Amino acid sequence: MEDNTKNSRRKFLDKGLKIGIATAIGSIGLSKITGKLNAKNEKASGEKMELMTTDGTIIEVDASEVMEVQHSHDHDTKYNLREGMPNRKFVMVIDLAKCKNALKCQQACNKHHYITGEHAWLKVYKMQEEEDTAPYWMPTTCMHCDHPACVTVCPVDATFKRRDGLVLIDNDRCIGCRFCMAACPYSTRVFNWKEPEYGEEAEVMLNMHHADEKYNSIEYTGMPSKIGTVDKCDFCPHMIHKNELPHCVTACPNGVFYFGDKYEDTVTNGAETLRLSKLLKDKNGYRLMEGLGTKPSVFYLPPVDRLVDFEEGLNFYTNYNSVNKSEY
Amino acid sequence: MEVSKKLVNDLAPQKFGKKGVIWTTSLIIISIAGIIAYIDQVRKGQIVTNMNDYALWGIYISNFVFFVATSFVGAVTVAILRLTKNSWRTPIVRIAEIISVAAIIMAGITIMIDMGRPDRLLNLFIHARMQSPITWDVIIIPTSIAVCLLLLYFPLLPDFAILKNYFSETKPKLSKWYGKLSMNWTGSEKQKSIQLKSIHIVALLTIPVGFMLQTVDAWLFSTLFRVGWDSTNLGAYFISGAAVAGIGALVAVIYIVRRANHLEEYITEFHFDKLGKFLVLVCLIYLYFNINEYVIPEFTSKKEELTHLNHLYSGQFAPLFWFVNIGGLIIPIIVLLFKKGRKPLTMFFIALLVVVGSWWKRFLIVTPTLLLPFLPVQGVPESWHHYFPSFHEWIITLATLAMALLIITVLVRYLPVIPIQRTADEQELLKKEEKSNQ
Numbered sequence: 001m002e003d004n005t006k007n008s009r010r011k012f013l014d015k016g017l018k019i020g021i022a023t024a025i026g027s028i029g030l031s032k033i034t035g036k037l038n039a040k041n042e043k044a045s046g047e048k049m050e051l052m053t054t055d056g057t058i059i060e061v062d063a064s065e066v067m068e069v070q071h072s073h074d075h076d077t078k079y080n081l082r083e084g085m086p087n088r089k090f091v092m093v094i095d096l097a098k099c100k101n102a103l104k105c106q107q108a109c110n111k112h113h114y115i116t117g118e119h120a121w122l123k124v125y126k127m128q129e130e131e132d133t134a135p136y137w138m139p140t141t142c143m144h145c146d147h148p149a150c151v152t153v154c155p156v157d158a159t160f161k162r163r164d165g166l167v168l169i170d171n172d173r174c175i176g177c178r179f180c181m182a183a184c185p186y187s188t189r190v191f192n193w194k195e196p197e198y199g200e201e202a203e204v205m206l207n208m209h210h211a212d213e214k215y216n217s218i219e220y221t222g223m224p225s226k227i228g229t230v231d232k233c234d235f236c237p238h239m240i241h242k243n244e245l246p247h248c249v250t251a252c253p254n255g256v257f258y259f260g261d262k263y264e265d266t267v268t269n270g271a272e273t274l275r276l277s278k279l280l281k282d283k284n285g286y287r288l289m290e291g292l293g294t295k296p297s298v299f300y301l302p303p304v305d306r307l308v309d310f311e312e313g314l315n316f317y318t319n320y321n322s323v324n325k326s327e328y
Numbered sequence: 329m330e331v332s333k334k335l336v337n338d339l340a341p342q343k344f345g346k347k348g349v350i351w352t353t354s355l356i357i358i359s360i361a362g363i364i365a366y367i368d369q370v371r372k373g374q375i376v377t378n379m380n381d382y383a384l385w386g387i388y389i390s391n392f393v394f395f396v397a398t399s400f401v402g403a404v405t406v407a408i409l410r411l412t413k414n415s416w417r418t419p420i421v422r423i424a425e426i427i428s429v430a431a432i433i434m435a436g437i438t439i440m441i442d443m444g445r446p447d448r449l450l451n452l453f454i455h456a457r458m459q460s461p462i463t464w465d466v467i468i469i470p471t472s473i474a475v476c477l478l479l480l481y482f483p484l485l486p487d488f489a490i491l492k493n494y495f496s497e498t499k500p501k502l503s504k505w506y507g508k509l510s511m512n513w514t515g516s517e518k519q520k521s522i523q524l525k526s527i528h529i530v531a532l533l534t535i536p537v538g539f540m541l542q543t544v545d546a547w548l549f550s551t552l553f554r555v556g557w558d559s560t561n562l563g564a565y566f567i568s569g570a571a572v573a574g575i576g577a578l579v580a581v582i583y584i585v586r587r588a589n590h591l592e593e594y595i596t597e598f599h600f601d602k603l604g605k606f607l608v609l610v611c612l613i614y615l616y617f618n619i620n621e622y623v624i625p626e627f628t629s630k631k632e633e634l635t636h637l638n639h640l641y642s643g644q645f646a647p648l649f650w651f652v653n654i655g656g657l658i659i660p661i662i663v664l665l666f667k668k669g670r671k672p673l674t675m676f677f678i679a680l681l682v683v684v685g686s687w688w689k690r691f692l693i694v695t696p697t698l699l700l701p702f703l704p705v706q707g708v709p710e711s712w713h714h715y716f717p718s719f720h721e722w723i724i725t726l727a728t729l730a731m732a733l734l735i736i737t738v739l740v741r742y743l744p745v746i747p748i749q750r751t752a753d754e755q756e757l758l759k760k761e762e763k764s765n766q
């Protein structure tokens with residue numbers, strides 16, 4: 001009997017305490033909210049203002065209730081390196097039916113990105129799935145995946161995904177662990193194993209670019225390459241910014257590459273501009289290794305109804321070389 | 329509980345003989361050569377290695393994985409044998425702890441050698457991102473180093489006190505150091521109970537920390553898409569492989585220390601027999617996971633898996649693959665299953681085989697997978713189709729191995745490799761039992 005009363009008293013105290021704490025917290029919260037709600041009504045100036053609500057009706061309010069809101073000026077317009085260009089989503093379409101391994105894309109890319117290593121950012125693969133299927137040429141760039149494996153594994157956030165779809169590398173932060181290279185299923189990333197050796201001409205060009213910091217800051221284009229860090233195709237943000245197409249797109253004599261904005265649903269190869277969604281539907285567009293769930297931003301159109309002979313491309317094919325250094 | 333003079337005489341650290349001096353000097357020379365090669369690598373960039381954009385990790389990484397694996401020996405022998413109350417562990421635990429400390433410290437150093445920009449090491453802390461398995465490694469390796477050091481240190485306290493007295497006249501300076509390290513150990517009941525509790529907690533902690541360390545190491549690979557790494561088997565596979573590498577290293581080191589310090593009376597054939605059984609057990613477990621890894625994918629024969637396996641079975645890695653699996657696993661299992669195979673000298677050679685096999689095994693985990701990416705290897709120099717370490721890589725890697733051995737050597741030189749106090753306590757206990765039996 002005695003135990004029981006003790007227990008119930010304990011329970012009562014326990015419950016009481018808990019309820020007390022709960023009400024205390026609740027009342028503090030309430031008073032804060034009401035305080036905020038009431039704050040502006042304290043001093044009515046008597047001056048009235050006419051305003052239009054979002055649904056179009058005119059209302060009259062006391063002038064003291066109207067507060068000036070700070071507009072963030074750079075919200076939509078300012079270019080933020082890690083955020084990307086506002087309201088854009090860049091995509092590329094590569095039409096395999098047109099590619100005949102002319103390699104002009106690669107040469108242009110190598111030249112404009114001053115690639116000094118052994119490994120081009122843009123590669124044209126000689127592909128053949130099986131003996132019974134037709135061979136074809138397949139250019140690859142960075143896929144700028146929407147689920148980029150490289151970004152997930154980067155320990156220092158040196159490689160990052162932007163809202164405009166670009167996956168870029170901050171080579172001032174990269175520690176050179178090469179985990180991103182191992183993570184990328186498309187083998188698109190290259191490493192600067194040594195100090196990049198820019199030729200004389202390239203050096204002059206780089207210096208010029210540096211002078212024009214506004215468009216060509218180091219981070220902006222991922223240039224110049226730095227020893228012990230990772231590089232890869234950057235979708236040429238320096239060109240996009242000038243409202244121009246990436247170098248590979250303009251260099252291609254066969255109109256293989258289409259570049260555009262997914263939000264605008266248009267892509268262009270310079271000569272023709274097409275509706276992206278229609279193009280992908282009509283020509284059965286696909287993405288590389290879709291099954292991995294990386295969601296690339298680069299689409300491929302299958303190599304059907306080809307106007308060009310595969311064999312022609314063999315003249316340019318070099319198994320052991322992708323950067324021709326004598327060119328600059 | 330007096331500790332007999334003979335015991336202390338036998339177990340106290342001994343000065344090196346001629347062989348010991350030669351051994352230590354050569355280790356120091358190799359280490360210095362490695363440091364010079366590393367400085368050269370930092371100056372010129374990793375162009376001095378034979379790594380390339382396809383074989384983007386080489387023996388620096390496989391050597392790192394080997395060190396991490398070997399460091400598991402502390403968790404396996406000390407903690408697991410302790411929890412399972414296997415009393416035969418007494419003379420071997422200290423050596424296991426020493427190997428653990430050396431291996432985990434060197435693991436931490438080796439991983440930095442692989443970094444393209446070691447000057448940006450601090451970025452790992454300043455800009456750390458939790459979802460990267462490398463950050464998990466950055467957390468677990470220092471944790472392991474701390475736990476391994478404590479696991480070595482706590483049981484040493486009474487021994488330091490004994491050594492302080494032992495060397496008080498012959499080497500007062502050394503005695504002073506031992507005195508400081510013993511933290512005023514008097515052997516009172518209170519101290520003993522605190523020490524026992526601490527050891528118990530640290531020993532318990534070693535198991536989850538060790539498992540996590542090995543698993544994070546496995547996840548460095550299995551979180552990636554690559555064929556041969558993208559396997560749910562990998563965590564357990566690495567844990568069991570670590571046990572093999574660790575106990576293999578333990579047997580080899582014990583054999584040498586036993587001969588060098590004349591500890592035949594304390595580390596007997598009985599201990600080797602037990603260790604042999606333990607080694608064969610972990611080898612069998614590892615064999616099981618190897619079958620999962622290398623045989624089962626043959627069944628579904630996915631194209632990429634098959635290419636990868638054929639690369640190992642009969643391709644350029646075949647000699648290594650068969651050496652590692654037959655020499656490093658099957659032969660040890662067969663030999664150790666027989667009582668005669670568990671004699672000290674045989675065990676020593678088997679252990680060497682296991683350790684060498686374990687080292688190359690890590691090479692086989694890292695390299696073949698990298699050379700077989702999803703898209704074909706095209707448009708790169710011919711040499712990029714293969715990978716074999718360069719001179720720089722070998723020297724630096726040998727130096728890290730030499731440094732690990734150097735740490736072990738120094739610790740063996742200055743610490744009692746067999747716990748003195750514990751051995752004394754156990755002998756006391758045995759005597760009491762004998763008396764009561766009479």
